[in-house]
Amino acid sequence: MKAIVAVDEKWGIGKNNDLLFSIPEDMKFFRQTTLNKVVVMGSNTLKSFPNGAPLKNRINIVLSTTVNRDDCIVVRSLEELKSKIKEYDKSQVFLIGGAKLYGTMIDYCDEAYITKVKADGNAQVFFPNLDQKEGWEMVSESEEKISNELKFAFTTYKNNNTKNL
Numbered sequence: 001m002k003a004i005v006a007v008d009e010k011w012g013i014g015k016n017n018d019l020l021f022s023i024p025e026d027m028k029f030f031r032q033t034t035l036n037k038v039v040v041m042g043s044n045t046l047k048s049f050p051n052g053a054p055l056k057n058r059i060n061i062v063l064s065t066t067v068n069r070d071d072c073i074v075v076r077s078l079e080e081l082k083s084k085i086k087e088y089d090k091s092q093v094f095l096i097g098g099a100k101l102y103g104t105m106i107d108y109c110d111e112a113y114i115t116k117v118k119a120d121g122n123a124q125v126f127f128p129n130l131d132q133k134e135g136w137e138m139v140s141e142s143e144e145k146i147s148n149e150l151k152f153a154f155t156t157y158k159n160n161n162t163k164n165l
């Protein structure tokens with residue numbers, strides 16, 4: 001499984017159940033990377049999407065004790081989530097948030113696509129700081145890009161200590 005996320009310079013990812021920034025090139029990267037794949041999320045992330053609807057053209061797996069929907073796969077516990085993920089080829093599965101799910105599942109990811117925005121988004125919720133997390137190392141970083149006066153770069157981190165589901 002791979003994680004995909006956009007973080008600010010403090011590893012912040014969201015506030016008021018929304019994203020910190022709107023960067024079209026990053027949205028395009030997210031869409032292209034996850035299209036026709038399996039996306040795994042918590043219920044707050046599902047609720048943050050337009051109309052609270054799952055992402056089109058992807059298999060959506062949502063961890064929640066409260067959500068009831070028949071247009072996505074809802075699992076009720078971490079154990080149920082892990083066994084559901086195991087039904088798929090792990091290279092096809094993307095952990096897409098939010099903070100709670102990233103915190104719980106990051107150790108099971110072998111790679112993370114981190115879009116790093118060089119600004120402080122005054123976040124309320126955060127991604128684990130992979131620069132300080134044992135086993136993780138950055139293996140690639142794009143040149144710096146600019147969108148709407150925001151500087152950002154696409155990076156990839158690798159986990160040398162991936163846990164089995």
Ligand SMILES: NC(=O)c1ccc[n+]([C@@H]2O[C@H](COP(=O)([O-])OP(=O)(O)OC[C@H]3O[C@@H](n4cnc5c(N)ncnc54)[C@H](OP(=O)(O)O)[C@@H]3O)[C@@H](O)[C@H]2O)c1
Binds near residue numbers: 048066067
């Ligand atoms: N920057 C990015 O790339 C990015 C990506 C995704 C999300 N985000 C942001 O992250 C924020 C949302 O993150 P979040 O931490 O609040 O929410 P979240 O991780 O999306 O969802 C948390 C919810 O998942 C369910 N859950 C979590 N662990 C569970 C467990 N062990 N068993 C059963 N259910 C469990 C619970 O839902 P129930 O209460 O329904 O049981 C819990 O309230 C938003 O601001 C969003 O915009 C940012």
